[in-house]
Amino acid sequence: MDTNYLPLWKTLESPLVALDESHVELFSVLALFLLTLVALNVRRRRQGIRHLVQGISILVFFYIVYSCLGVFGMIRNTLHGITLIGTVFTESFFWMSLPVVVLSFSLASGPFFCGWICPTGTLQEIMTIARENLARLLSRVRVRPGPVARNILLLLFFSGFLLLVFWLGSTRQFYVEDSSLYWGASLFLLVFMVLSGVVRDEAIRGLRAASFWIIFISALMRTTIVSPVHFAFADVRDPASALTTLVLMVASLFLARAWCRYICPWGYLMGVVHRRSRLRVQADGECRDCGACARVCRVGAIQEGRVRLDQCQFCMACVDRCPQGRLKVVDTWQPTSGSPGAGS
Numbered sequence: 349m350d351t352n353y354l355p356l357w358k359t360l361e362s363p364l365v366a367l368d369e370s371h372v373e374l375f376s377v378l379a380l381f382l383l384t385l386v387a388l389n390v391r392r393r394r395q396g397i398r399h400l401v402q403g404i405s406i407l408v409f410f411y412i413v414y415s416c417l418g419v420f421g422m423i424r425n426t427l428h429g430i431t432l433i434g435t436v437f438t439e440s441f442f443w444m445s446l447p448v449v450v451l452s453f454s455l456a457s458g459p460f461f462c463g464w465i466c467p468t469g470t471l472q473e474i475m476t477i478a479r480e481n482l483a484r485l486l487s488r489v490r491v492r493p494g495p496v497a498r499n500i501l502l503l504l505f506f507s508g509f510l511l512l513v514f515w516l517g518s519t520r521q522f523y524v525e526d527s528s529l530y531w532g533a534s535l536f537l538l539v540f541m542v543l544s545g546v547v548r549d550e551a552i553r554g555l556r557a558a559s560f561w562i563i564f565i566s567a568l569m570r571t572t573i574v575s576p577v578h579f580a581f582a583d584v585r586d587p588a589s590a591l592t593t594l595v596l597m598v599a600s601l602f603l604a605r606a607w608c609r610y611i612c613p614w615g616y617l618m619g620v621v622h623r624r625s626r627l628r629v630q631a632d633g634e635c636r637d638c639g640a641c642a643r644v645c646r647v648g649a650i651q652e653g654r655v656r657l658d659q660c661q662f663c664m665a666c667v668d669r670c671p672q673g674r675l676k677v678v679d680t681w682q683p684t685s686g687s688p689g690a691g692s
């Protein structure tokens with residue numbers, strides 16, 4: 349008999365025992381989700397409330413919560429927790445607590461995580477807002493970097509970063525855990541290709557699925573690839589994670605939420621969940637083609653007046669901006685709310 353395994357009743361008890369270890373994380377993330385639910389019902393100044401929740405979330409996870417809320421780590425931690433269920437190692441729920449809460453709450457309410465809570469997403473949004481303000485400023489002083497100047501700048505960043513990755517590898521300062529740098533290098537390449545017109549934005553959105561399965565398989569093989577933003581949660585020295593975070597922030601200066609659009613594995617999972625979640629943003633009624641919703645959507649999830657559920661981050665900016673009130677949050681569990689398949 350394998351002594352690592354517990355009797356059935358102990359198996360059921362062990363995740364609850366382990367809950368003790370993660371109460372700060374659980375309560376923090378639950379409180380943030382509840383706050384987002386309140387914000388759902390407050391239409392006035394909702395985007396201000398959203399930015400406040402994002403700010404609180406960054407502070408909570410950087411200074412109080414020590415579990416990884418990184419976009420690779422949550423996938424790895426879930427799989428690690430599953431393998432511990434029923435064994436004498438009672439920390440299974442500790443590893444699974446945050447991802448399980450995020451996934452179940454997203455299904456039972458809406459996929460709030462990306463637009464309201466994710467620290468990686470918030471850092472990109474800060475840069476995107478900075479970019480928008482910078483563009484406004486440049487238009488006032490009539491200095492606009494043309495597409496050629498922008499592409500040269502991006503190419504310089506990209507080549508410099510690739511050189512750094514090669515140098516880290518050749519000097520043996522680069523380990524498997526540091527592989528997130530490859531995601532950073534790929535992101536720069538993708539952004540460069542989109543901005544220079546080599547590929548269409550739409551054509552490479554599917555890469556998030558590949559990113560998810562690479563992280564999933566590497567986690568099954570017990571290979572640790574640390575997430576961007578991981579350096580902020582852990583006490584360990586983690587320069588690769590810090591560098592990847594810097595890369596995705598710089599990439600967002602060129603293309604809003606670039607990491608979320610093309611490469612985020614957790615974002616892919618959130619898109620899958622969104623197709624089955626209770627609440628979703630849906631277009632309904634007459635459109636006057638003013639384009640206000642598409643302009644305000646930072647992930648380009650509105651196409652031809654319809655909301656793409658696999659890309660939508662549930663930020664509700666389009667709902668707040670549409671002058672016709674055509675974009676609504678609908679409850680797909682209520683038969684009167686409209687058909688769940690109306691988004692694409």
Ligand code: SF4
Nearest residue numbers: 462466469608612615
């Ligand atoms: S797509 Fe990824 S990085 Fe972006 S907000 Fe969602 S989980 Fe965070």
Ligand code: SF4
Nearest residue numbers: 645660661663664666
């Ligand atoms: S479609 Fe609307 S709710 Fe979804 S990400 Fe875009 S602006 Fe936010």
